[in-house]
Amino acid sequence: MFHLQSLELLHWDYCQRVSMPLDGAIITIAGPNGSGKTTLLDAMRTLLGLECSGGRTYKTYARHANAETAWLRALVDNRARGRQNSSRPFASSLLYSDQVTLACRIERHGGDWQRRYVMLDGVHEIEALAEKAEKDWLGIEAWKRRLEAAGLTRAIGRVLALEQGQTDRLCELSPKELLRLVFEVFGDQEVLDRYDQARSHQQSLLKEVEQAAHELSHTQAQLSDLANRVNSYQQYQLRLKERERLATEVVPVLQWAESRARTAQNLRELHRQRLFAASDKRQMSAKRAELHALHLGHEAAKQKLVDLEAERKLARGAFDAAREAERPVELLAKREEELKALAAVESDGQELTQRLEELSSRQHTLRESFTRQNDQSRKAQAAMEALSGQRLPPPPPEVTRFRRALDEAGIAHHVLADCIDIADEAWRAAAEGLLRPSRWVVVLAHSGDEGRAFGLAAKERYRHYVVADGENAPAQAPKDSLLAALKINAKLPGWLLRQLATIRCVKDTETGAKAGGEWITPEAYYRDGRGGRSLWVEARDYQFGTSALDSRRASLERELSRYDSELSRIAKEQAEVERQLKDVQRAAQGHKAARELAERAAEFAEGRARLAGLRQARIEAATRMAALDAEHDRALTAATRSERDYEAAQGGLKASEENVLRVLREHESRRQDLALAAKASREARERFPASWTLPAKVQALRDEFENAKQAEIAARHVQQELDTGVWETDPAVQERHARMNVSVLEQSSQLEDRRASNEMARIAAFNARERYIDVLRATVRRYKKNVQELGELAGVMAQAELPHLDNDDMVLAQAGLHVRFNFDGKGEVGLNDGEASGGQQVLKSLILLVGLMKDDETPGGFVFIDEPFAHLDVRNIQLVGHFLRSTRAQYLLTTPITHNVEVFEPSEITLVTSKKPRGERWAPPIAVITRRPEKSIYD
Numbered sequence: 001m002f003h004l005q006s007l008e009l010l011h012w013d014y015c016q017r018v019s020m021p022l023d024g025a026i027i028t029i030a031g032p033n034g035s036g037k038t039t040l041l042d043a044m045r046t047l048l049g050l051e052c053s054g055g056r057t058y059k060t061y062a063r064h065a066n067a068e069t070a071w072l073r074a075l076v077d078n079r080a081r082g083r084q085n086s087s088r089p090f091a092s093s094l095l096y097s098d099q100v101t102l103a104c105r106i107e108r109h110g111g112d113w114q115r116r117y118v119m120l121d122g123v124h125e126i127e128a129l130a131e132k133a134e135k136d137w138l139g140i141e142a143w144k145r146r147l148e149a150a151g152l153t154r155a156i157g158r159v160l161a162l163e164q165g166q167t168d169r170l171c172e173l174s175p176k177e178l179l180r181l182v183f184e185v186f187g188d189q190e191v192l193d194r195y196d197q198a199r200s201h202q203q204s205l206l207k208e209v210e211q212a213a214h215e216l217s218h219t220q221a222q223l224s225d226l227a228n229r230v231n232s233y234q235q236y237q238l239r240l241k242e243r244e245r246l247a248t249e250v251v252p253v254l255q256w257a258e259s260r261a262r263t264a265q266n267l268r269e270l271h272r273q274r275l276f277a278a279s280d281k282r283q284m285s286a287k288r289a290e291l292h293a294l295h296l297g298h299e300a301a302k303q304k305l306v307d308l309e310a311e312r313k314l315a316r317g318a319f320d321a322a323r324e325a326e327r328p329v330e331l332l333a334k335r336e337e338e339l340k341a342l343a344a345v346e347s348d349g350q351e352l353t354q355r356l357e358e359l360s361s362r363q364h365t366l367r368e369s370f371t372r373q374n375d376q377s378r379k380a381q382a383a384m385e386a387l388s389g390q391r392l393p394p395p396p397p398e399v400t401r402f403r404r405a406l407d408e409a410g411i412a413h414h415v416l417a418d419c420i421d422i423a424d425e426a427w428r429a430a431a432e433g434l435l436r437p438s439r440w441v442v443v444l445a446h447s448g449d450e451g452r453a454f455g456l457a458a459k460e461r462y463r464h465y466v467v468a469d470g471e472n473a474p475a476q477a478p479k480d481s482l483l484a485a486l487k488i489n490a491k492l493p494g495w496l497l498r499q500l501a502t503i504r505c506v507k508d509t510e511t512g513a514k515a516g517g518e519w520i521t522p523e524a525y526y527r528d529g530r531g532g533r534s535l536w537v538e539a540r541d542y543q544f545g546t547s548a549l550d551s552r553r554a555s556l557e558r559e560l561s562r563y564d565s566e567l568s569r570i571a572k573e574q575a576e577v578e579r580q581l582k583d584v585q586r587a588a589q590g591h592k593a594a595r596e597l598a599e600r601a602a603e604f605a606e607g608r609a610r611l612a613g614l615r616q617a618r619i620e621a622a623t624r625m626a627a628l629d630a631e632h633d634r635a636l637t638a639a640t641r642s643e644r645d646y647e648a649a650q651g652g653l654k655a656s657e658e659n660v661l662r663v664l665r666e667h668e669s670r671r672q673d674l675a676l677a678a679k680a681s682r683e684a685r686e687r688f689p690a691s692w693t694l695p696a697k698v699q700a701l702r703d704e705f706e707n708a709k710q711a712e713i714a715a716r717h718v719q720q721e722l723d724t725g726v727w728e729t730d731p732a733v734q735e736r737h738a739r740m741n742v743s744v745l746e747q748s749s750q751l752e753d754r755r756a757s758n759e760m761a762r763i764a765a766f767n768a769r770e771r772y773i774d775v776l777r778a779t780v781r782r783y784k785k786n787v788q789e790l791g792e793l794a795g796v797m798a799q800a801e802l803p804h805l806d807n808d809d810m811v812l813a814q815a816g817l818h819v820r821f822n823f824d825g826k827g828e829v830g831l832n833d834g835e836a837s838g839g840q841q842v843l844k845s846l847i848l849l850v851g852l853m854k855d856d857e858t859p860g861g862f863v864f865i866d867e868p869f870a871h872l873d874v875r876n877i878q879l880v881g882h883f884l885r886s887t888r889a890q891y892l893l894t895t896p897i898t899h900n901v902e903v904f905e906p907s908e909i910t911l912v913t914s915k916k917p918r919g920e921r922w923a924p925p926i927a928v929i930t931r932r933p934e935k936s937i938y939d
Contacts, residue, residue, distance in 0.1 A: 002089040002150055003077040003890045004044070005099065010126055011065035012072060013039045016922040021930065022074075022892070024908030029894045031913030036923060037894040040911070041864045044892070046115070047072040047104045048152060049144045059113040062106045066921075071126045072104040090119070092149040097121045103129050105137065117143040171844035172832045175816025178848070179780070179803060182817060185852045186779045191772060192812065198765045199809075205758045212751045216744070223744050226737040232728035239722050246715040249692060250701055254708035256684050257698045263677040270670050277663045284657060287649060294646040301639035308632045315628050319621040325614050333604070333611055334576065363574065370570045377567065381560060399440045402462045411453055412445035419490035420544045426522055427485040427505060432542050433524035433535025434482065434503070439543050443470040443491055467493040480505050482520060770807045777805055780817065786851035787819060797822035798847055819848065864892050907931065 004022040009015045013036065029037045042052040042061065052058060062070045078100040080087045090100050101124045106115045116137040118129060138146065173181060183189035395403075395417065406413050417439045422428045441464050444453055450468035457466050470491030477484040483500035503526075504519040506512040512519035512527055520526045524535040540559070685693055705711040784800035791798025803815040820828040823840050831844070849865070893907070904910055912927035 002100070002152075004892075005075040005077055007040075007044065007047075008071070008073040008126065009040075009043055010071035010073075011062075011067040012043050012070050013061040013064045014916045014921070014923040015039075015065075015926075018926050020911050020926055020928055021909055022890075023077075024930075025890055026906045027890075027892045027909045027911065028904055028907040029892065029911045029913065030897060030904070032897050032915060035913040035915045037913055040913070040926075041892065041894065043072055044074070044864065046106075047074055047102060048147060049117070049140055058106060058115055062108075062113050068108050070106040071129075072106075073126055073129070074102045075123060076100050076102055089150040093119060093146055095119065095121045099123055101129075105129070115140065119143075119146055171841050171848060175803075175818045175831070176814075178819065178831065179815060179817035182779060182783050182852065183776065186783075188772075188776055188779055192769075195765055195769045195772075196809075198761060202758055202762045202765070205754065209751065209755050209758060212747070212754075216747045216751055219740070219744050219747065223737070223740050226733065226740060229728050229730075229733045230737040232726075233731065233733055236722075236725075236727035236729065239718050239725075243715065243718045243722065246711060246718065250705060250711045251708055251715065253688060253692050253698065254701055254705065254711055256681070256688070256693070257702070258708055259677075259684070260681045263674060263681055266670070266674050267678070270667060270674060273663055273667055277660055277667065281660060284660065291646070291649045294642065294649050298639070298642040298646045301635065301642045305632070305635045305639050308628060308635050312625070312628045312632055315621065315625040319618070319625045322614070322618040322621040325617070330611060330615075333608060366570055366574045370567065370574065373566050373570065377560060377564065395440060398460070398462065399464075402442070402457065402460045405456050405460060406442070406453065409452060409456060411449045411456075413442050413449075413453070414445075414490050415439070416441045416443070416492065416496075417543050419488060419492070421487040421489075422485065422544055423487045424485040427482065428542070428544075429524045429536065430505065430520045430522055430526075431482060431485060432537045432544060434500075434520060434526060435544065436535070436537055436541075438465075438496060440464040441493065441496075442466045443493065444468050465493070469494070471497055473497060474501075477501060766807070773805050773807055777802075780805070783817075783851055787847055790847045790850050791821070794843060794847060796843065796847070797828075798844075799828075819844075821847075865894070 006019065006021050006023065008017070008019040010017045015036070029040055031037050038053055039061065042056060042058075045052055046058040046061075052060075076089075076099070078088050078090050078095060079098050088096055090096075099122060101118075101120045101122065103118050103120075103124070103126070104115055105118070106113055116139065118132060118137050120129075180189055183192065394400075395415070399415065403413070403415070416435065420435065422431055442453070442457075442462075444450060444467065447468040450466075453466050453468070456462075471494040472491055473483070473486075473488040474497075477486075478501050481501050482503040482505055483497065485505065486500070502518055504512075504515060504517060506515060506519045506521055508521055509525055509527075509532070512521065512525075518526075518528045520535075524537065526533060526535050691697065701711075705714060780800075780802055784802060787798045787800050798819065798821050801818040801820075803817055804811060805815055806812075818830070820830055821840070821844055822828050829840075832841075846865075908931050910929040910931075912929065914924040914927075916923040
């Protein structure tokens with residue numbers, strides 16, 4: 001919780017404008033009686049949204065100033081209790097400065113006073129606050145919620161609202177009164193009182209319900225006989241009407257409607273087919289145009305590929321020429337460096353021998369590296385050759401072997417890798433990663449082959465699933481699901497389809513964490529009920545669709561290029577090492593490097609002069625060649641894709657043309673048959689009244705009987721009941737029953753409503769109070785812990801006995817909170833047993849008081865205490881002062897002007913108030929006395 005640092009009052013009571021520091025642990029407000037000590041406390045209570053003391057309100061103080069607006073402004077501490085900004089008291093209000101301004105504006109509106117609050121980051125003066133927009137100000141309820149989030153809980157608020165004299169007499173309470181005070185402070189007593197009121201109301205209602213039930217039972221007995229007779233008469237009349245209606249209206253109309261509906265359905269179907277045929281014709285025109293465009297695009301892509309190939313050859317020739325021109329000069333420069341290095345060591349035989357050993361070791365290391373890189377390059381080349389001529393990436397050998405066994409056994413099947421493609425390339429990495437374990441799941445075409453397929457799988461030790469019952473993918477996949485990112489052309493296992501439909505595609509992990517459930521990102525980070533993990537798959541391992549083959553080829557080409565570059569580098573380094581090794585060997589045999597340097601000095605100087613220009617030409621040629629290679633790769637990919645799209649469009653156009661011709665032939669034959677059926681339906685309709693054939697009337701008959709066959713069955717059943725039943729035929733029985741039924745229904749409805757509501761209220765109240773007992777026990781345990789900890793700070797043993805609490809009126813009424821104290825090891829004393837001194841009584845009351853507001857979750861806080869040192873001697877004043885300093889709370893104490901200066905000993909800040917002189921409008925300024933920091937003995 002936060003601490004107070006300063007307080008400023010403007011037009012509050014008789015204070016014109018006064019500012020006072022409160023940045024201390026203990027602040028004492030001293031002054032004569034009636035000088036405004038409680039006025040300052042009520043100002044702080046009003047600023048914190050609490051009630052004033054002594055029946056006064058903020059309106060009382062605002063009227064005394066005789067001004068239109070009164071202001072209360074305080075600076076409070078907002079420093080973090082830990083290292084994170086979220087631990088600041090006002091972090092929930094998005095305030096992160098070390099200081100926060102709390103302000104209350106009290107204005108006169110139409111003869112009444114209204115208060116509004118504002119909370120701001122940093123320090124803001126009253127003049128600046130007056131310019132704040134009205135939307136920034138808060139009402140009292142919103143203000144209380146803000147302060148409660150900052151640590152000013154309801155329990156602390158109740159303690160701060162205790163009036164003068166209540167704080168030092170807590171130890172005089174009986175155990176029952178103390179327990180009630182604890183419940184009132186923590187908000188539990190109000191709940192218990194509402195439970196008692198609800199129980200009393202339920203008992204009075206129960207007596208009224210019992211009397212009404214006795215009166216109703218007699219009336220119901222009379223009504224029962226009449227009800228049976230009325231029901232018999234009504235059933236007889238209904239049967240007669242139903243028989244007539246079925247025979248003359250229902251059955252004939254339904255038969256006509258069913259015939260007409262069949263004809264209309266066939267006509268709609270015929271019209272739909274005609275529309276589809278017209279649409280197919282339009283689509284064929286569009287497809288022909290699209291096919292032509294694809295053809296032009298494909299030809300353009302091929303031509304671009306040819307042009308780029310020619311440019312690549314030219315660039316390669318330019319690079320080779322530049323490299324060949326540079327190589328001899330570069331070798332000459334390296335030769336000069338090698339001779340210089342050799343000349344430096346050839347005079348020393350030991351260094352020459354060491355150099356010879358180093359070069360031999362380096363030569364051996366390079367040979368091993370060349371062998372390893374060459375092996376990797378061969379593997380990549382073999383993988384590239386395996387992709388040649390393939391439509392899809394090849395399966396592993398064990399999958400090929402098992403599928404061959406299924407084919408030999410005549411078992412039709414397919415694997416998931418052959419029937420899934422990626423519709424949205426942005427989600428390829430996610431789909432490849434999730435489906436990687438399911439690539440080689442085998443789906444059987446016929447479930448009857450399940451036994452034989454399982455037998456072959458067991459024999460081959462096939463590690464992937466074999467599924468007998470596949471399901472077709474839904475026509476419309478859930479939006480934003482991973483299933484919507486796939487193209488599926490065969491049956492898949494049902495469990496896989498359901499899993500793909502429930503996985504949501506999110507743009508990143510932050511979005512997924514907020515959404516919850518199962519999700520996956522484009523980078524294949526997947527989250528399910530067990531947690532999150534990455535499912536990333538390298539491009540060289542892609543499997544699904546023709547694009548996967550392109551990705552594999554591109555990845556393998558990059559690997560081969562990397563291996564070739566590495567092998568070239570190692571071979572070049574090997575040549576250099578071998579040349580240096582030969583030079584060292586020649587030097588060991590007597591050849592002088594220094595002499596060769598001197599003889600070839602001019603040649604070496606000329607080579608150095610030419611090397612920079614040749615190197616720059618080689619770099620420019622290499623850059624041009626690399627750019628053309630990248631562009632050629634892109635053009636090759638585009639040409640392959642356009643060729644594939646062109647071939648697919650040709651096949652689609654041919655199938656559409658054949659379908660249109662077939663539909664046109666069928667349409668003409670069905671049209672002639674339906675014209676004859678429509679004519680017969682119109683002739684039948686003319687035989688019925690117009691109201692019988694209205695659409696709403698026919699639909700009502702369908703809802704009632706479903707079809708004509710069911711209506712005929714109903715007619716036979718009605719006739720059988722009339723022939724065999726015993727019926728009441730006197731119509732007067734209905735009127736007698738109606739009069740009595742109205743009376744019984746009214747009484748019964750009222751009785752049941754009252755009985756149900758009373759029982760529900762009783763059960764709800766009992767169950768709620770049963771659950772609330774746990775809250776009461778937690779409140780008492782919390783208060784016991786607070787009292788014990790505060791007693792340890794005061795040097796007093798304080799123990800509270802937990803009362804027995806149960807969901808029983810007698811137990812709750814007799815429960816009390818017994819607290820015992822032990823001062824100086826003289827034995828335990830109770831709350832008010834007369835064995836404690838006056839100072840001990842005050843100390844007990846303070847422990848009980850601070851325990852009401854102590855909260856471990858929000859340490860610190862502040863307490864207002866009126867005159868805690870009244871009637872105490874010097875020793876007890878010191879004990880109370882020591883106790884106040886030992887807690888982590890901030891205390892605002894009041895005391896009258898007294899000759900005993902010990903009351904000021906614990907204070908860090910003392911505020912001295914004075915009475916308003918007679919005839920003056922404003923009270924004198926408040927004097928501030930700040931304790932000087934204690935100096936060390938070494939200062």
